Amino acid sequence: xxxxxxxxxxxxxxxERTTIEIAQALTAAGHEAHVASAGGRLEAELAEAGGILHLxxxxxxxxxxxxxxxxxxxxxxxALDIDIVHVRSRAPALSCAMAVKxxxxxxxxxxxxxxxxxxxxxxxxxASMTRSDAIIANSQFTADHIIAEHGTDKxxxxxxxxxxxxxxxxxxxxxxxxxxxxxxxxxxxxxxPLYLLPGRLTGWKGQKIAIAALAQTDDKTSVLVCLGDAxxxxxxxxxxxxxxxDLGVTDRLRIPGHSADMPVAYSCADYVLSCSTDPExxxxxxxxAQAMGKWVIASDHGGARETVIDGVTxxxxxxxxxxxxxxxxxxxxxxxxxxxxxxxHIMENFSDTAMQDAVLQLYxxxxxxxx
Numbered sequence: 567x568x569x570x571x572x573x574x575x576x577x578x579x580x581x582e583r584t585t586i587e588i589a590q591a592l593t594a595a596g597h598e599a600h601v602a603s604a605g606g607r608l609e610a611e612l613a614e615a616g617g618i619l620h621l622x623x624x625x626x627x628x629x630x631x632x633x634x635x636x637x638x639x640x641x642x643x644x645a646l647d648i649d650i651v652h653v654r655s656r657a658p659a660l661s662c663a664m665a666v667k668x669x670x671x672x673x674x675x676x677x678x679x680x681x682x683x684x685x686x687x688x689x690x691x692x693a694s695m696t697r698s699d700a701i702i703a704n705s706q707f708t709a710d711h712i713i714a715e716h717g718t719d720k721x722x723x724x725x726x727x728x729x730x731x732x733x734x735x736x737x738x739x740x741x742x743x744x745x746x747x748x749x750x751x752x753x754x755x756x757x758x759p760l761y762l763l764p765g766r767l768t769g770w771k772g773q774k775i776a777i778a779a780l781a782q783t784d785d786k787t788s789v790l791v792c793l794g795d796a797x798x799x800x801x802x803x804x805x806x807x808x809x810x811x812d813l814g815v816t817d818r819l820r821i822p823g824h825s826a827d828m829p830v831a832y833s834c835a836d837y838v839l840s841c842s843t844d845p846e847x848x849x850x851x852x853x854x855a856q857a858m859g860k861w862v863i864a865s866d867h868g869g870a871r872e873t874v875i876d877g878v879t880x881x882x883x884x885x886x887x888x889x890x891x892x893x894x895x896x897x898x899x900x901x902x903x904x905x906x907x908x909x910x911h912i913m914e915n916f917s918d919t920a921m922q923d924a925v926l927q928l929y930x931x932x933x934x935x936x937x
């Protein structure tokens with residue numbers, strides 16, 4: 567089997583990480599794993615997983631470039647004799663749909679996010695992720711959204727949750743020395759409660775809500791670490807510091823940027839936050855943190871309702887409710903919880919191996935059907 571995955575970039579993120587995990591599974595099973603992308607910091611990891619990178623400007627939303635990419639992808643499909651094309655983003659999906667139209671390759675799309683639609687044109691653009699032989703939804707929440715938004719036949723959709731690398735996200739592999747060193751880098755005292763909010767620095771991820779909740783907590787030694795890449799949003803970072811200044815918590819806020827070692831980052835935390843103001847399609851942070859045996863406080867909408875067991879592996883709170891989040895940070899509900907229960911929950915339901923097996927099974931099923 568020869569599979570071509572198409573992803574805009576190979577920077578840090580759930581879409582990119584899943585691309586690499588599927589390349590790894592394909593290679594391990596004796597298949598060929600090709601990736602068309604504009605590239606990025608995860609190129610070396612793709613190569614290590616056995617994936618073959620083909621650099622193309624598929625990250626562009628320019629209509630002319632999208633049209634050119636259709637030809638480029640078509641030539642690549644022909645040259646490599648590709649059996650399956652699997653795209654993970656809207657702009658390249660437009661190119662892929664044109665490229666596969668006159669070819670025998672089967673076509674798969676993964677609907678990774680909940681896309682807003684404020685016009686007929688935007689709805690048509692979003693629907694590019696449904697014009698395929700099979701659609702993967704990364705949660706039941708996402709599948710329900712696809713059906714409601716696009717009128718897609720549910721028989722065309724397969725729910726395959728994003729997987730967590732249980733070998734990488736294993737608390738047994740993290741030493742006390744590593745935790746102490748990372749907290750020192752963040753300038754967080756060893757005894758200070760640490761609230762970790764991982765995610766790119768953008769408004770809907772809820773950093774402003776978390777800072778406001780921090781100001782309402784009784785323990786004035788607690789520290790909030792907003793860990794993630796600003797991706798050029800310097801104005802937003804400035805807004806976060808302005809809010810912290812106005813609320814008197816600048817000394818309790820850390821914004822250290824991107825982390826390449828999330829297992830250690832999670833290990834440093836007392837609580838992990840996923841307080842998005844808009845629903846997460848899946849919610850990678852909540853799943854990874856539970857795999858690390860951490861109590862998760864998540865907004866009660868979207869994929870978190872499928873991954874976080876309220877009162878058992880974490881707390882689900884009303885989205886954008888500062889008071890509710892502050893209460894969850896201080897009510898002590900996590901004191902009786904079992905880290906082993908959290909990890910077992912993710913192992914049973916959201917492991918990377920389960921995700922890989924399900925995707926490869928879908929590929930096999932598609933190839934068994936006439937186009």
